[in-house]
Amino acid sequence: MKIKYLGTAAAEGWPGVFCSCKYCKEARKRGGKNIRTRSSTLINDSLMVDFPPDTYCHIINFGIDLSQLRYLVITHSHQDHFYIDDLKLRRSVFAHLDEGSVLEIYGNRAVESIMNEILNNSDILKEYLNIHYVPPFETFEAGDIKVTPLLALHARTEDCYIYIFEDRDGKRMLYGNDTGIFPEETWEYIKGCYFDLVSLDCTMGPGQDGNNHMGLPDNIKVKERLIEMGCADEATRFVLTHFSHNGGLLHDELVELAKPHGFDVAYDGFEVFI
Ligand SMILES: [Zn+2]
Ligand SMILES: [Zn+2]
Ligand SMILES: [Zn+2]
Numbered sequence: 001m002k003i004k005y006l007g008t009a010a011a012e013g014w015p016g017v018f019c020s021c022k023y024c025k026e027a028r029k030r031g032g033k034n035i036r037t038r039s040s041t042l043i044n045d046s047l048m049v050d051f052p053p054d055t056y057c058h059i060i061n062f063g064i065d066l067s068q069l070r071y072l073v074i075t076h077s078h079q080d081h082f083y084i085d086d087l088k089l090r091r092s093v094f095a096h097l098d099e100g101s102v103l104e105i106y107g108n109r110a111v112e113s114i115m116n117e118i119l120n121n122s123d124i125l126k127e128y129l130n131i132h133y134v135p136p137f138e139t140f141e142a143g144d145i146k147v148t149p150l151l152a153l154h155a156r157t158e159d160c161y162i163y164i165f166e167d168r169d170g171k172r173m174l175y176g177n178d179t180g181i182f183p184e185e186t187w188e189y190i191k192g193c194y195f196d197l198v199s200l201d202c203t204m205g206p207g208q209d210g211n212n213h214m215g216l217p218d219n220i221k222v223k224e225r226l227i228e229m230g231c232a233d234e235a236t237r238f239v240l241t242h243f244s245h246n247g248g249l250l251h252d253e254l255v256e257l258a259k260p261h262g263f264d265v266a267y268d269g270f271e272v273f274i
Contacts, residue, residue: 001167002044003197005270006058009036010203010213010244011080013054023245033251033267038080039177039242041199043165047071047145049175050081062269067097071142074107075152075178076160077114082107084114091128102127106134106142108149110158136161137189144168150186152179154212162186164193171274174231177201177242180211181218187225195232196274198223199266202240205247206257215247216240220261237274241266 014036015024027034038052048069059066074082089095090103105115115131134140136159139148146166154160162176174195176182200222204215214222219240226232240254240263249257254265264272 001165001169001171001173001196001274003173003199003272003274004042004045004062005239005241005266005272006040006042006048006062006064006268007037007052007054008241008243008266008268008270009038010242011038011078012244013037014243014245016245019245021245023248023250026250027245030250035268036243037268040081041175043145043173044167046143047073047147047165049073049163049165050075051083051087052080053083053086055083055086067095067101070102070104071145072103072105073142073147073163074105074111075162075175076108076155076158077110078155078178081178082111082114084118087129088118088122088125091122091124095128097128102130104130104132104142106132106140106147106149108159108161109133134161137185139164148189150189151183152176152186153181153183153210154178164190164195171196173197173199173274175199176222178203178213180209180213181222187229190226190231191229193231195226195236197237197239197272198226198232199239199241200263201242202254202258202265203242203244203247205243205249205254207247213242216257216261216263219258219263223262237264237272238262239264239266239270239272 203213
């Protein structure tokens with residue numbers, strides 16, 4: 001399984017859209033891996049997780065042709081993960097697509113209801129976009145990838161999801177943002193599941209949260225529990241993503257802090273193979 005992190009920031013990006021804090025100033029100065037756009041990930045070039053406002057920037061920076069994308073899996077309806085205004089451009093005359101080219105979108109009830117409202121107001125968009133409500137803990141197939149939504153601990157106004165992605169070779173990734181420390185139903189479900197890669201929320205950087213997001217102390221707790229349960233071992237890759245300037249550590253400092261605990265720090269364009 002090939003996983004490419006297209007964006008690795010929290011809602012406001014890093015530097016933040018309107019921010020003049022010292023960490024945003026420093027990111028502007030250093031550039032490179034310190035410039036983080038809103039979070040999404042591409043799996044095997046065929047399935048995308050989340051559709052942030054920076055998707056346009058991703059297709060330009062990484063030379064991606066999204067006309068070929070067939071599957072879009074959404075974690076929750078927050079604007080940094082589900083930017084519908086650009087999705088509305090997936091139709092004639094804004095996009096010239098192959099006949100029958102439908103983008104299958106999967107998400108929770110909030111995502112379903114936003115999509116239904118859009119589709120009910122546009123017959124033409126119905127030809128290009130299709131929405132599927134996916135209940136938690138029920139596996140579905142998106143092309144070659146088996147996908148299982150799990151409950152996250154995040155906005156309390158909707159059932160936010162994290163996901164298990166499994167490819168044809170049985171390689172499995174646990175994709176865990178935005179979330180605090182997982183709810184017990186999720187821990188219960190993953191008993192007996194082995195993960196080749198665990199990707200975790202690190203919005204707080206060195207700080208602690210656990211209720212809506214995570215920071216390194218929370219990531220360490222989650223990693224320890226996964227190892228205790230046999231869901232991960234020394235061969236499992238652990239990757240941190242979804243960073244905020246409010247965490248206060250730039251890329252190199254995050255790497256230094258996370259490395260002794262066995263975590264890779266994602267950056268925009270980071271690729272990992274499992
Ligand atoms: Zn987010
Ligand atoms: Zn800032
Ligand atoms: Zn969120």
